[in-house]
Amino acid sequence: MKKTVLVFSLLILAILLLFQLSKYALVSNNLQTEIVIAVIAIVFFFVGIFIHKKSLQKPGLLPIEIDYKKIESLEISKREYEVLQKIAEGLSNREIADTLFLSESTIKTHVSNLLVKLNAKRRTEAVQIAKSFQII
Amino acid sequence: MKKTVLVFSLLILAILLLFQLSKYALVSNNLQTEIVIAVIAIVFFFVGIFIHKKSLQKPGLLPIEIDYKKIESLEISKREYEVLQKIAEGLSNREIADTLFLSESTIKTHVSNLLVKLNAKRRTEAVQIAKSFQII
DNA sequence: TCCATTTTGGTACTTTAGTATGACTGATGT
C-alpha cells in the first residue's frame, strides 16, 4: 500500500514537471512543436496503460464479464447455477446444502445435472469448464 | 475480430487528426498552449487505458502474476506444485498419475500434503485458496 | 560420504462424490 502511494505521488510529480518543461520548450522555441506533442502523447499513453494495469492488480477487481447467454444455452437453471458457484468456492455438498438450506440429496442431484450439462466428469473439471465459458 | 480491427483503425485515424489539429492550433495561436497540451495528454491517457483494456480482453492473456515467494513460504515443493496445477485443471488423481507417470498413491500423498500446507479440507477448496494466494 | 529432504509407493481405512432411479410438490402456461 505505501509503495503504491509513493509510486503515484512520483508519477503525478513527473507529469507536472513534464507539463512545465513542455511549456518552456514551446515558448522558448528550443524544440519543434511536433516533438514536444509526441513526447507528451507517448508519456500519457504509457501513463494510461500503467494506471489501468495498477487498477487491475487485485484479482477481485478483474472485469470478469459473465456470459449469461452461455448459461442459458447450456440450460443451467437458477438453482443449479447457485450450486455451481458454491462448488467453485470449494464447498462440499454438505456445506452447500447447509448454506442453501437444502438436503445433501438435492445438492447431489443438482451437481449431477451440472456435470452432464457442462460435460464434466468431476466437480473440479466443471469449475474449470465453467471458467473457460466465462459463466463464473 | 473484424470489429477490433475497425475500432483500432478509427482510433489511429482520430489520433492523427488530433495531431494535425493541435499543430494548427498552436501555429495559428488560436488556443492557449496549456489547453492544447492538456487535451493531448488527456486523450492519450485514455487511449492508453483503452489499449490496455483491449489487450486484456482474452482471459488467457490475463497477467496473473504468480507469487513464487508465497509458494516458498508455504513450503510447497516442485512436485507438489505440479500436482496443484493439475488439480486446478480439474484432473482426477488417476489422470494426474498418468500424465506425470506416477502411481495414484504418490498423487494422494502429494494432495494430502498440499491440503495441509494450504489449510484446505478438499481439493476444490485448495484450488480456491491457491488462487487467492496468486500461486496458480 | 553422510545427512536431510524430496519423491516415490504401498496398505488399510473412512469419508465424500457421483450415479441411477423414483417420487412428491408447486408454479406456469394452454
Place this chain on the structure above:
DNA sequence: ACATCAGTCATACTAAAGTACCAAAATGGA
C-alpha cells in the same frame, strides 16, 4: 383442469478422494 418442468428429497449403490502410517529410493548439499 391438466400437462410440463424445476425443485425437492430419498434409497442404494459404485467410484473417487482423502487419512494415517510406514518405508525405500533419489536428490542435493555440507
